[in-house]
Amino acid sequence: MAHLLDDDPRIIEFDVRTDEMLVNMGPQHPSTHGVLRLVLRTDGEVVSEVEPHIGYLHRCAEKIGENITHRQFIPYTDRMDYLAAMNMNLGWALAVEKLMKYQVSERARHLRVLIAELNRIASHLVGMGAYGLDLGTFSPFLYAFREREKILDLFEEACGARLTYSYITVGGLTADLPTGWLQRCESFLEQFEPIIQEYHALLTTNAIFVKRTANIGVMSRELAIDYGCSGPVLRGSGVDQDMRRDGEAIYTAMYEGYAFEVAVMKDGHYPRDHDYPAVPADAVLGDCWHRFFVRMLEVVQSMDLVRQAIDRYSACKGPLGDPVKLTEKMPAGDAYLETECPKGQMGFYIVSDGSAIPWRARARSSSFSNLAVTHELCRGCLIADVPAIVGSLDVVMGEIDR
Amino acid sequence: MRGPGFLEQLEAAVPGAVVGKNLEALDPWIEVAPERIADVCAWLARSSPVRFDSLQCVTAVDWCEPDPKKAAKVAWQPHTEMVYHLWSTPARASLVVKAKLPRWQADVPGQPPEIPTVCGVWRGANWHEREVYDLSGVWFTGHPDLRRILCPEDWEGFPLRKDYEMPLDYHGIRGR
Numbered sequence: 001m002a003h004l005l006d007d008d009p010r011i012i013e014f015d016v017r018t019d020e021m022l023v024n025m026g027p028q029h030p031s032t033h034g035v036l037r038l039v040l041r042t043d044g045e046v047v048s049e050v051e052p053h054i055g056y057l058h059r060c061a062e063k064i065g066e067n068i069t070h071r072q073f074i075p076y077t078d079r080m081d082y083l084a085a086m087n088m089n090l091g092w093a094l095a096v097e098k099l100m101k102y103q104v105s106e107r108a109r110h111l112r113v114l115i116a117e118l119n120r121i122a123s124h125l126v127g128m129g130a131y132g133l134d135l136g137t138f139s140p141f142l143y144a145f146r147e148r149e150k151i152l153d154l155f156e157e158a159c160g161a162r163l164t165y166s167y168i169t170v171g172g173l174t175a176d177l178p179t180g181w182l183q184r185c186e187s188f189l190e191q192f193e194p195i196i197q198e199y200h201a202l203l204t205t206n207a208i209f210v211k212r213t214a215n216i217g218v219m220s221r222e223l224a225i226d227y228g229c230s231g232p233v234l235r236g237s238g239v240d241q242d243m244r245r246d247g248e249a250i251y252t253a254m255y256e257g258y259a260f261e262v263a264v265m266k267d268g269h270y271p272r273d274h275d276y277p278a279v280p281a282d283a284v285l286g287d288c289w290h291r292f293f294v295r296m297l298e299v300v301q302s303m304d305l306v307r308q309a310i311d312r313y314s315a316c317k318g319p320l321g322d323p324v325k326l327t328e329k330m331p332a333g334d335a336y337l338e339t340e341c342p343k344g345q346m347g348f349y350i351v352s353d354g355s356a357i358p359w360r361a362r363a364r365s366s367s368f369s370n371l372a373v374t375h376e377l378c379r380g381c382l383i384a385d386v387p388a389i390v391g392s393l394d395v396v397m398g399e400i401d402r
Numbered sequence: 403m404r405g406p407g408f409l410e411q412l413e414a415a416v417p418g419a420v421v422g423k424n425l426e427a428l429d430p431w432i433e434v435a436p437e438r439i440a441d442v443c444a445w446l447a448r449s450s451p452v453r454f455d456s457l458q459c460v461t462a463v464d465w466c467e468p469d470p471k472k473a474a475k476v477a478w479q480p481h482t483e484m485v486y487h488l489w490s491t492p493a494r495a496s497l498v499v500k501a502k503l504p505r506w507q508a509d510v511p512g513q514p515p516e517i518p519t520v521c522g523v524w525r526g527a528n529w530h531e532r533e534v535y536d537l538s539g540v541w542f543t544g545h546p547d548l549r550r551i552l553c554p555e556d557w558e559g560f561p562l563r564k565d566y567e568m569p570l571d572y573h574g575i576r577g578r
Contacts, residue, residue: 055550055551055552055554058552227526228489228524228526239491241494334485336459347458347459349485360464362459364487368533372528401552
């Protein structure tokens with residue numbers, strides 16, 4: 001027995017029977033990404049059960065949606081995923097456009113891609129920085145926010161807001177870009193590109209980070225699909241699915257002509273179009289490290305898409321087109337559309353009785369489904385791994401509680 | 403999208419379950435008898451040629467017009483409509499399954515209508531059904547842990563019902 005204990009100190013932990021204890025984590029815990037309360041049933045350091053309690057940020061968005069017109073709902077979608085509000089605006093706008101069978105101008109289409117992908121970078125930067133915070137390292141957070149701030153400056157210039165944009169709207173966008181914006185965006189990308197290596201040095205290849213995330217919270221493909229997980233959480237488990245490529249015609253048409261490869265591990269390796277570190281030996285597909293790494297790859301991918309969008313947008317000389325009228329009536333019927341938001345597949349379901357006010361406005365949140373899987377991932381892990389697992393799902397509570 | 407003879411196969415596997423369909427709609431849907439929903443979903447997820455292995459969204463739509471003047475003009479009878487959005491990862495295809503429920507069980511106001519749970523088919527249905535119960539007031543029979551999820555546990559009424567009235571007071575907090 002003695003030699004066993006010498007080999008692995010954790011064995012002591014499992015050998016000693018202690019009393020079961022309920023530990024409350026949150027709702028205002030720094031590593032729960034907003035107001036999420038987790039109740040942990042623990043036996044010593046080992047968690048036997050995790051129960052997430054949500055609803056602290058419930059603001060009745062769906063009920064509000066039944067009382068205002070489709071375009072008036074755009075600002076409420078901002079406040080769902082406030083870290084990627086452009087993508088949320090886009091999701092709702094496209095769902096309404098699908099119901100109305102409306103097609104935006106070519107110029108608006110490219111501008112939407114540009115803005116949405118730029119916002120994806122910003123959202124993944126927060127995800128990365130906050131994940132570092134969860135694991136107890138403060139500096140990556142500052143490095144991530146330094147760059148994110150520049151993206152927010154660009155957004156502020158374009159639409160006047162730093163977080164809740166309401167820029168993309170039903171039928172197009174509220175305004176065109178100001179002069180000189182594209183140059184500033186390009187110079188940002190140029191300056192940002194080498195910094196990604198810095199992030200990889202700070203986190204991706206950091207020995208402590210790898211120890212904390214590799215082989216932790218392993219989610220199988222089947223589990224991810226069964227729970228309806230999506231986005232980097234799904235792709236981190238090796239499922240090759242991205243709505244920008246696999247989604248409905250109205251959404252994939254937006255990305256028509258754009259070249260990008262879905263960030264997913266295929267045949268044991270990730271698409272290699274950029275200089276990035278090798279997968280650590282301890283990491284298993286579906287663990288926290290892979291979920292994190294998929295996000296890092298998507299930052300590069302989005303950067304590439306932004307560049308392509310800049311080219312196409314500046315080549316487009318046609319008009320941007322005006323958004324639809326605030327009180328434009330929708331045809332009776334229903335439409336459901338899922339778009340690829342940074343956190344996953346955000347679905348909007350809209351039922352109309354023929355008026356401008358939706359009969360039912362349903363938001364299917366990606367973080368909601370991604371968080372539901374927590375109790376499966378945390379079963380049998382150590383208490384210290386709970387923040388690592390929840391953080392790797394990169395949830396945003398505003399979207400879960402709506 | 404779902405291959406020829408899809409509906410016939412479903413009819414052979416779960417006879418009499420499909421009571422309506424619209425395959426020309428924006429999102430093609432089939433309507434099933436509410437008591438057969440779990441059987442239909444189990445077939446769709448496990449045995450159908452296109453395996454719908456993921457449940458994306460569960461919604462309840464309350465068809466009720468509280469204003470009696472407007473209610474006289476509508477073409478439908480008051481009911482609650484369940485909408486399930488299914489997704490097939492291998493085929494990258496979607497399907498909508500609908501089911502019509504009465505607004506209240508046995509027309510007793512306050513008594514939620516019942517439908518079998520699909521938790522046994524997709525584990526992800528758990529939270530979605532809890533949310534529908536919480537906000538729209540539909541009771542999922544056989545659900546392992548059906549309680550409110552977004553609203554506090556002692557909340558009364560189902561907010562997404564069209565005739566819901568905002569409480570004037572909640573533990574001393576003014577509602578208006």
